[in-house]
Amino acid sequence: ASYARIKETDESIKAFLTLNEDGARTEARELDNRLQQGGEKGLLFGLPAGIKDNIVTEGLLTTCASQFLSNYNPIYSATSARKLKDADAVTIGKLNMDEFAMGGSNENSSYYPTRNPWNTDYVPGGSSGGSAASVAAGQVYFSLGSDTGGSIRQPAAYCGIVGLKPTYGLVSRFGLVAFASSLDQIGPLTKNVEDSAYVLQAIAGYDASDSTSANIDIPDYTAALTGDVKGLRIGVPKEYLGAGIDPRVKEAVMNALKVYESLGATWEEVSLPHTDYAIATYYLLASSEASSNLARFDGVRYGVRADNPDNLIDLYRKSRSQGFGPEVKRRIMLGTYALSSGYYDAYYLKAQKVRTLIKGDFDNIFKQYDLIIGPTAPTPAFRIGEQVGDPLTMYLNDICTIPVSLAGIPAISVPCGTADGLPIGLQIIGKAFDESTVLRAAHAFE
Ligand code: GLN
Numbered sequence: 001a002s003y004a005r006i007k008e009t010d011e012s013i014k015a016f017l018t019l020n021e022d023g024a025r026t027e028a029r030e031l032d033n034r035l036q037q038g039g040e041k042g043l044l045f046g047l048p049a050g051i052k053d054n055i056v057t058e059g060l061l062t063t064c065a066s067q068f069l070s071n072y073n074p075i076y077s078a079t080s081a082r083k084l085k086d087a088d089a090v091t092i093g094k095l096n097m098d099e100f101a102m103g104g105s106n107e108n109s110s111y112y113p114t115r116n117p118w119n120t121d122y123v124p125g126g127s128s129g130g131s132a133a134s135v136a137a138g139q140v141y142f143s144l145g146s147d148t149g150g151s152i153r154q155p156a157a158y159c160g161i162v163g164l165k166p167t168y169g170l171v172s173r174f175g176l177v178a179f180a181s182s183l184d185q186i187g188p189l190t191k192n193v194e195d196s197a198y199v200l201q202a203i204a205g206y207d208a209s210d211s212t213s214a215n216i217d218i219p220d221y222t223a224a225l226t227g228d229v230k231g232l233r234i235g236v237p238k239e240y241l242g243a244g245i246d247p248r249v250k251e252a253v254m255n256a257l258k259v260y261e262s263l264g265a266t267w268e269e270v271s272l273p274h275t276d277y278a279i280a281t282y283y284l285l286a287s288s289e290a291s292s293n294l295a296r297f298d299g300v301r302y303g304v305r306a307d308n309p310d311n312l313i314d315l316y317r318k319s320r321s322q323g324f325g326p327e328v329k330r331r332i333m334l335g336t337y338a339l340s341s342g343y344y345d346a347y348y349l350k351a352q353k354v355r356t357l358i359k360g361d362f363d364n365i366f367k368q369y370d371l372i373i374g375p376t377a378p379t380p381a382f383r384i385g386e387q388v389g390d391p392l393t394m395y396l397n398d399i400c401t402i403p404v405s406l407a408g409i410p411a412i413s414v415p416c417g418t419a420d421g422l423p424i425g426l427q428i429i430g431k432a433f434d435e436s437t438v439l440r441a442a443h444a445f446e
Pocket of ligand 1: 101102103104126127146147148149150151152179286398
């Protein structure tokens, strides 16, 4: 059914880069055999899953939507992909994205842009745009995405589905092709909050292969879905509802807050005073980390090697010039500059200090409130092509998601309305490792 749906819809949506049709049929047959023999069912038994193409999958092409990795066939699977398999999910294929997860519209894919299933003239968001569009179009039951500055939450909002960025360290990054290692986090994109809890349950947990993996007990996330939010204290940052926020988005958020009031929760306006610095801080830090992480793509170890180099340096230069797209090059240059001697203190180190202040803003609010609620993105999806010539405007789309990433805390986007037929997302932000409260509040609203 999943492949039939893909055949029917993916010519216009273009969510997939690689299909795993033979592999998936074999996996499904094995599950069926096991069931016939009286075997147990895993948590995600038989569910068709899509995986973002920066999560490595053994024997299944993993391109990061880059020409550089157009021939990269991994010899191992990411921990998250392996855990999906351990839970008996079936891998349908690999999903389109912005190249190396750099972008917010899927237009930076070096293959083709994915389109928004609600209206194919519009972007699905990004960078996990394929992951969001595929779930919204009913091609897969759920997908995995990655979120560095909003890349799960924003496409979920644009495509009218649920996207959860877990606390940094909750889900192993082993086998996630690194963009910005101190920010990257894998999470589920699903049709509803209950599914999100199930998928999180399957992929969360300590992994000795990821040095930043948190060694904590994993709660029962579905048990948190009680429907009860009485007495929850919600802070609503005035910075997330001010200038630059589409009035229709603001109205949808205010309506959601009324729902919470009616369910017995309370809310008050709060302030996250360093929000103005978040975008600059993020783009310095994320680009710095990216410039270091992407140094491994040299034409020798991974992916495509340029033809006819004059010497070794020329091999690096040609492979990188041909392999990376314009946005990736822009970030590598920005990051290399910020890390250069003489500039390190002024940019990278300064950005690290501001990051601490931004995290402090959240710590302060969470002394008095259980959750923070605002929009996921300032506007609904925009038209394909509308912002491509203007990277700075594109960067501003992340104003509500980036501070959360810098603080390393969990947040979910759930649908909260539409404007001109395009979905709007509500962002619910929680304390570190308190995914249970985030999911409970999202579920009660849904
Ligand atoms: N849009 C942001 C960027 O371009 C976030 C990307 C992400 O979370 N991977 O960096």
